[in-house]
Amino acid sequence: MKPIHLVPCVGGIVAASVFAVAGANDDAKPKTASPIYGVTVPDKYRQWELVAPAEEAEPLNELRAVLGNVVAIKAYREGTLPFPDGTFLAKLAWKHVQSAEFESASIPGTATTVQIMVKDSKKYAATGGWGFGRFVDGKPADEAQHETCFACHEARVQGHDYVFTRYAP
Amino acid sequence: MKPIHLVPCVGGIVAASVFAVAGANDDAKPKTASPIYGVTVPDKYRQWELVAPAEEAEPLNELRAVLGNVVAIKAYREGTLPFPDGTFLAKLAWKHVQSAEFESASIPGTATTVQIMVKDSKKYAATGGWGFGRFVDGKPADEAQHETCFACHEARVQGHDYVFTRYAP
Numbered sequence: 001m002k003p004i005h006l007v008p009c010v011g012g013i014v015a016a017s018v019f020a021v022a023g024a025n026d027d028a029k030p031k032t033a034s035p036i037y038g039v040t041v042p043d044k045y046r047q048w049e050l051v052a053p054a055e056e057a058e059p060l061n062e063l064r065a066v067l068g069n070v071v072a073i074k075a076y077r078e079g080t081l082p083f084p085d086g087t088f089l090a091k092l093a094w095k096h097v098q099s100a101e102f103e104s105a106s107i108p109g110t111a112t113t114v115q116i117m118v119k120d121s122k123k124y125a126a127t128g129g130w131g132f133g134r135f136v137d138g139k140p141a142d143e144a145q146h147e148t149c150f151a152c153h154e155a156r157v158q159g160h161d162y163v164f165t166r167y168a169p
Numbered sequence: 170m171k172p173i174h175l176v177p178c179v180g181g182i183v184a185a186s187v188f189a190v191a192g193a194n195d196d197a198k199p200k201t202a203s204p205i206y207g208v209t210v211p212d213k214y215r216q217w218e219l220v221a222p223a224e225e226a227e228p229l230n231e232l233r234a235v236l237g238n239v240v241a242i243k244a245y246r247e248g249t250l251p252f253p254d255g256t257f258l259a260k261l262a263w264k265h266v267q268s269a270e271f272e273s274a275s276i277p278g279t280a281t282t283v284q285i286m287v288k289d290s291k292k293y294a295a296t297g298g299w300g301f302g303r304f305v306d307g308k309p310a311d312e313a314q315h316e317t318c319f320a321c322h323e324a325r326v327q328g329h330d331y332v333f334t335r336y337a338p
Contacts, residue, residue, distance in 0.1 A: 053222035053232045063222045064222065111337070164274075168277035
């Protein structure tokens, strides 16, 4: 996907929120936030429930799992669209590695990225109500990468409130 | 793996526990339990935390996720081996399907099996302390399939308390 140029009012969030905390899942420590959106990695995301696993082919070659906070999981189970404010989704990704113990199995290798989507329909009105954050080793990727997030979600899954992942029962 | 013939005392569990309930995660309803082990599907397993995703190649061609109850997750995070009694692991499997919305992504299709491991070092002393259950649409697979569980786990991951899956951070 080609990057898009987001409207200035969205870009303007950057300076104000570099050290912002994003929602009830964070503690009081300042954190590094994503460019454009000011999204941080919630502290307890690894304890959220599973929405679904996925696989990403070459060149990324990853196993992935999307987890959701309580608001997200409730919306998925009840089929609520659009997702309500307070929805947090976390996509965890690892390198796709052959198991040494079972020939036909692939398992997670090194963790690669954690990607966060946060629903705040006012704060992120210009991007479908969603804020995005892409993190490598806890540090946000650069602004150019974040400019591609919404363009891709808008082009492909606007009909599912800009969210790719469906709940795997 | 070739099936093994489990010792008679383990096979003898079958008759007594077809309608047994297996642990604190079950309600009071009688359920169909796995042959040999008498393991049932815990009610709340889908809400357990993620241990790790995985992929299984052809012919099964599945995406998978292993979830663990509170006892399991605590043991994983603290590196406790062997896993304590009360550990429950659930392996969920779905057909591996090409995403219609993103060319390089594969996502869960139809659910195929739910497989449960339960640690009870006394009840399952003959099989490393583990009881096994393999379920399709909530119904247990046959005895022949359950005869293969421990043989494979014993041959391949005895050094990790008979558990294949490691925690994906």
